[in-house]
Amino acid sequence: MTARVVVGDFEITLVRAGFYWWDGGAMFGVVPKTLWSRRFEADEANRVRLGFNCYVIRTGEHTILVETGAGDKPDAKARERMKLAAALALPEIVAGQGIDPESIDIVINTHLHFDHCGGNTVLTSGRARPAFPRARYYTRRGEWEHAHERHVRDRISYIDANYDPLVESRQMQLLDADFEIAPGIEMKLAPGHNRDMTVVTATSSGQTFCFFSDLVPTAAHVTPSWIAAFDLFPLQAIDTKSRWLEKAAEGGWICGFAHEPEMAFARIVKTEESFLASACPADRQTGVPVLP
Numbered sequence: 566m567t568a569r570v571v572v573g574d575f576e577i578t579l580v581r582a583g584f585y586w587w588d589g590g591a592m593f594g595v596v597p598k599t600l601w602s603r604r605f606e607a608d609e610a611n612r613v614r615l616g617f618n619c620y621v622i623r624t625g626e627h628t629i630l631v632e633t634g635a636g637d638k639p640d641a642k643a644r645e646r647m648k649l650a651a652a653l654a655l656p657e658i659v660a661g662q663g664i665d666p667e668s669i670d671i672v673i674n675t676h677l678h679f680d681h682c683g684g685n686t687v688l689t690s691g692r693a694r695p696a697f698p699r700a701r702y703y704t705r706r707g708e709w710e711h712a713h714e715r716h717v718r719d720r721i722s723y724i725d726a727n728y729d730p731l732v733e734s735r736q737m738q739l740l741d742a743d744f745e746i747a748p749g750i751e752m753k754l755a756p757g758h759n760r761d762m763t764v765v766t767a768t769s770s771g772q773t774f775c776f777f778s779d780l781v782p783t784a785a786h787v788t789p790s791w792i793a794a795f796d797l798f799p800l801q802a803i804d805t806k807s808r809w810l811e812k813a814a815e816g817g818w819i820c821g822f823a824h825e826p827e828m829a830f831a832r833i834v835k836t837e838e839s840f841l842a843s844a845c846p847a848d849r850q851t852g853v854p855v856l857p
């Protein structure tokens with residue numbers, strides 16, 4: 566199934582690098598299970614099904630891959646814990662969506678948790694090589710530095726083979742500030758999940774696509790107080806998220822979530838006290854065709 570939208574002159578495709586199962590309590594933090602279980606059905610180990618969502622933005626000039634999923638580095642134990650099927654390599658998944666993986670010339674990592682940059686590199690005889698040799702990779706310098714701090718709270722989320730070889734070869738550029746990667750494509754700081762995570766916006770002819778990354782991991786997380794237990798700065802996550810959702814609702818943006826298992830693209834609707842995510846239907850009149 567292909568899910569694709571047109572945003573101005575850009576064409577944006579969901580590339581789901583597989584599904585995984587993760588503890589529902591960790592996903593929803595202080596939200597009681599009696600509430601979140603209305604949205605997600607948990608398995609016998611209390612895990613819920615989630616996606617590794619990547620998006621390809623084709624601007625005409627550039628082919629930009631946002632995130633690269635979990636890749637090939639999680640070991641057998643981790644794969645079992647997440648019920649990870651033997652995954653195809655990301656370039657093959659990209660090709661399966663009708664996009665030539667060789668055409669990818671920019672890769673964006675919103676942050677460096679293993680589930681967002683695992684497909685940056687592939688392991689061959691113990692050596693990590695770039696999965697997208699032509700591409701320039703981007704992430705925030707503060708995030709890369711934090712990855713190397715190895716804090717006991719989140720060191721499990723970082724696997725250096727996903728980024729260090731690219732930093733060493735200078736194929737990955739570490740950013741110190743918000744940055745326009747290509748005309749209309751921006752990485753902007755959105756702290757809360759961690760200190761240096763970014764969101765990605767793609768704006769063309771007055772229309773905007775926004776990838777929220779783990780600021781809004783699933784459509785259920787548009788309720789501002791529904792945040793994951795692993796967000797490092799919960800109050801900041803709520804404030805940052807509320808601000809971005811407000812902008813998305815006002816601007817009529819088309820949005821993508823990092824781990825949403827169903828909705829490929831959504832618009833944000835502001836209600837009296839909260840927000841709703843409304844799936845983008847196949848609708849030629851609004852110029853937002855989501856092709857089945």
Ligand SMILES: [Zn+2]
Nearest residue numbers: 678680779823
């Ligand atoms: Zn994530």
